[in-house]
Structure formats: C-alpha cells, structure tokens
Amino acid sequence: MHTQDNWITTPITADLLRGALDLERTEHGVLPHRLPAWVRAQYADGQLAMAESQPSGVRLVFRTRATVVELDARPTKRDYTGAPPRPDGLYELLVDERFFGRGSVKDGNTLTIDMTTGGTEFRAGPAGTVRFDGLPDGSKDVEIWLPHNETTELVALRTDAPVEPAPDRGRPVWLHHGSSISHGSDAAGPTAIWPAVAASLGGVELVNLGLAGSALLDPxxxxxxxxxxxxxxSLKIGINVVNADAMRVRAFTPAVHGFLDTIRDGHPDTPLLVVSPILCPIHEDTPGPSAPDLSHLKEGRLRFVAMGDPAEKAAGKLTLRVVRDELARIVAQRAEEDPRLHHLDGLCLYGEADHAELPLPDQLHPDAATHRRIGERFAEQVFGPDGAFGRAARG
Structure with a gap:
C-alpha cells in the first residue's frame, strides 16, 4: 500500500458511482447495492442478497489527471465445499472508454457454500488493494468496473492527483433486468458481461439489474x-421462473401482466422490451426445477440437470417453449394499446446453431465467448437503426 505524502484520498460517494441504486455505509467504507434498502428489508433471501450485492455493471467513474490509482476493497469471495477455489474477481479500468488494465484483490471475506445441504459458512478477512499505474498524463475520464460476481465493500480511493465526478455524457440510460445470464455468470470480466458489451456498442449508460437466480417476476x-x-x-424473463419451478401458466401470465403494469406506472412512454429466454436444451421441453449435478465438482466441473417430467406440461408446468410462446402472445396483445412495448425472441440471441458451436458448459450458463456474441447481437438487433431502442424509437 502506497504511503507517499502526495497521495490524495477521495471519499467514495454516490456521485462517483454508476449502476448502483443504493450505497450502504459500513464500518469500514461503503457497499454498493443494486436493489434499494426497502427491498432488502422486505425479503431477506440469501440468494437474492448475494446477487444484488454483487456489483454487476457497477463502476466508479471520475475525471482526473492521475497517473496512479489505488482502490482498497473488501470483497466477499465464494467457495464451494469439495470444489477447487474460484478465481479472484476482476477490477477492470478504462481510460476515456478504452480498456487499460485489470487486477484483483487477493484478500477479503469468504463465504463457503455447501451445495449438497445449502448451508453456508462466513469467514471475515482483511481489505486488500488493487493498483493501476502508468495511466496517461492529462485530464481524462477513468472508470473502474467492479467485479460482477463478488460482493465488494469499497474502503478507500487513492490517486496522485485530484478526483472529481465525471461529466454526464448525455447518453440514454438503459435499465435492464434478467437472470444470472444477465448478471454475468461465466463472463470473462465485468466489462465482458453481455449487457456491458451491448451497452458499449449501443452508446448507452447501463444500469444492470441482472440478478442471479432471482428473476422471478417479484413485485x-x-x-x-x-x-x-x-x-x-428491457426485461429478460423466463429461465429462472422455469428452473426454480416457481409457477405454472395460470400464475405466470397474470404475473407478467402485473410486472409490466407496475413498470408502466412509472414509465408510461419509455421504450420497453421483453426478451424471452435464450436456448437452454435441458429446459426446452422439460419443466423445472433444475438441480446441480455434483458428481464432477471436485474437478471443478459443475453441470445442471432438469428434474421435471415433460408430461407435466399438460398440467400447466412451464418449459422454455411455453414461456416463449406466452411472452410473444402477451406482448402482441398489449402492444395494440402500447406501441412502445416490444418483444425479442431470445433464440435470435442464442439458438440451435449457436449451441452447436458454443454449447453451454454447465447446461445452463453461456461461456465468455457466448456472452460476447449475445451482447453484439443484442446491440445490432435492439440498438440498431430499426431496433426497439434505435434512435427513432428514443425520440
């Protein structure tokens, strides 16, 4: 840790953060959240708490002449009983929107999860430092994208020149909600999750409410x-509803309508895109729930299997094909009176041909290359001139 007298320590405040909806004061610093405090108080679910506190899409953004930047952070890393250690989360730094470097914090807390019992054990650890040096001289915009898959308590920001909030670029704000796929499971880093790829190509400011295991149409x-x-x-709906076996068609359809009604109460005229699930062969015709196959966990390989019975579809159980058909029908019905409501078939982002080339490694989540492909396709189809979020649609 640097001790030179010319270091400037800047308090980490909300005006230096983008992509977070709440900033909790802690004993040692601040903890960005992607859901507000009232939600966390209303439903204290462990999976949701872990997902929303992992800062997917959250970044520190400031203007400075600094050539050296240090960030002290206390991450909470996940371990799984019987599995090899997971790699440390990545902090990625951009200078004037161009990738400059990445680093990790080795220290921090550890949350050990036993997937056979669902039990957890928490061990507290010290804060660590990620350092970026050799930044170009002169005034510039600096972004530090926080690890998308590690809860990250921010302790201190140090630079060798003053820091001020970066000016607003005047870009549209894109608010996206989805599952672990939108959260960034198995992406190469925080700027490589598919929503970040799409946002960069589309020239928008991302607020990512991709919540692993928690895209369940919660009010x-x-x-x-x-x-x-x-x-x-945009709303990417479906995979969590199926793999959690959360509802049947009778509950799903009114829940989608209610979800859209609530959003429209606050955003009556905002372009609103409903995206159905990408291809996931284990749940195309087989209902949930899905469950982990732990037989190869000690080698670091985890796969998921569908536990439902295809025959149960007749009784209203959901599969991905059922969800896609129902979402297309709902949007078509509502769009007759809501012309700024749009639909995108998730198979246009990742379908059969893509799966043949880039199969889902664990049967559920895309790998790094697939995140890139999905992001590029979303940008082309949605942010392109004729897309739901094209310039004509934004006017």
Whole structure:
C-alpha cells in the first residue's frame, strides 16, 4: 500500500458511482447495492442478497489527471465445499472508454457454500488493494468496473492527483433486468458481461439489474424498475421462473401482466422490451426445477440437470417453449394499446446453431465467448437503426 505524502484520498460517494441504486455505509467504507434498502428489508433471501450485492455493471467513474490509482476493497469471495477455489474477481479500468488494465484483490471475506445441504459458512478477512499505474498524463475520464460476481465493500480511493465526478455524457440510460445470464455468470470480466458489451456498442449508460437466480417476476423488483430513472428498459424473463419451478401458466401470465403494469406506472412512454429466454436444451421441453449435478465438482466441473417430467406440461408446468410462446402472445396483445412495448425472441440471441458451436458448459450458463456474441447481437438487433431502442424509437 502506497504511503507517499502526495497521495490524495477521495471519499467514495454516490456521485462517483454508476449502476448502483443504493450505497450502504459500513464500518469500514461503503457497499454498493443494486436493489434499494426497502427491498432488502422486505425479503431477506440469501440468494437474492448475494446477487444484488454483487456489483454487476457497477463502476466508479471520475475525471482526473492521475497517473496512479489505488482502490482498497473488501470483497466477499465464494467457495464451494469439495470444489477447487474460484478465481479472484476482476477490477477492470478504462481510460476515456478504452480498456487499460485489470487486477484483483487477493484478500477479503469468504463465504463457503455447501451445495449438497445449502448451508453456508462466513469467514471475515482483511481489505486488500488493487493498483493501476502508468495511466496517461492529462485530464481524462477513468472508470473502474467492479467485479460482477463478488460482493465488494469499497474502503478507500487513492490517486496522485485530484478526483472529481465525471461529466454526464448525455447518453440514454438503459435499465435492464434478467437472470444470472444477465448478471454475468461465466463472463470473462465485468466489462465482458453481455449487457456491458451491448451497452458499449449501443452508446448507452447501463444500469444492470441482472440478478442471479432471482428473476422471478417479484413485485418488489417491478417497483424498483418503476422507480428507477431510465430512458430505455428491457426485461429478460423466463429461465429462472422455469428452473426454480416457481409457477405454472395460470400464475405466470397474470404475473407478467402485473410486472409490466407496475413498470408502466412509472414509465408510461419509455421504450420497453421483453426478451424471452435464450436456448437452454435441458429446459426446452422439460419443466423445472433444475438441480446441480455434483458428481464432477471436485474437478471443478459443475453441470445442471432438469428434474421435471415433460408430461407435466399438460398440467400447466412451464418449459422454455411455453414461456416463449406466452411472452410473444402477451406482448402482441398489449402492444395494440402500447406501441412502445416490444418483444425479442431470445433464440435470435442464442439458438440451435449457436449451441452447436458454443454449447453451454454447465447446461445452463453461456461461456465468455457466448456472452460476447449475445451482447453484439443484442446491440445490432435492439440498438440498431430499426431496433426497439434505435434512435427513432428514443425520440
């Protein structure tokens, strides 16, 4: 840790953060959250708490002449009983929107999860430092994208020149909600999750509410989306509803309508895109729940299997094909009176041909190359001239 007298320590405040909806003061610093405090108080679910506190899409953004930047942080790393250690989360630094470097914090807390029992053990650890040096001289915009998959308590920001909030670029704010795929599972880094790729190509400011295992049409999520300022909103719906075996068609259809109604209460005229699930062969015709196959966990390989019975579809159980058909029908029905409501078939982002080339390694989540492909396709199809979020649609 640097001790030279010319270091400037800048308090980490909300005006230096983008992509976070709440900033919790802690004993040692601040903890960015992607859901507001009232949601966390209303439903204290462990999976949701872990997902929303992992700062996917959250970044520190400031203007400075500094050539050296240090960030002290206390991450919470995940270990799985019987599995090799997971790699440390990545902090990625951009200078004037161009990738400059990445680093990790080796220290921090550890949360050990036993996937056979669902039990957890928490061990507290010290803060560590990630350092970036050799930045170009002169005034510039600096972004530090926080690890998308590690809860990250921010302790101190140090630079060798003063820091001020970066000016607003005047870009549209894109608010996106989805599952672990949108959260960034198995992406190469925080700027490589597919929503970040799409946002960069589309020239928009991302607020990512991709919540691993928690895209379940919860009313509190809809109210959060309703109350969050945004110029463009997208919802990727389906995989968690199926793999959690959360509802049948009878409950799903009204839940989608209610979710959209709530968002429209706060964003009556905002372009709103409903995206159905990408291809996931284990759940195309087989309902949930899905469960982990732990037989190869000690080699670091985890796969998921579908536990439902295809025959149960007749009784209203959901599969991905059922969800896609129902979402297309709902959007078509509502779009007759809501012309700024749009639909995108998730198979246009990742379908059969893509799976043949880039199969899902664990049967559920895309790998790094697939995140890139999905992001590029979303940008082309949605942010392109004729897309739901094209310039004509934004006017």
């Amino acid at each position: 509190f999520t809809a109210r959060t989306l309703r109350d969050t300022p945004a110029d463009l909103i």
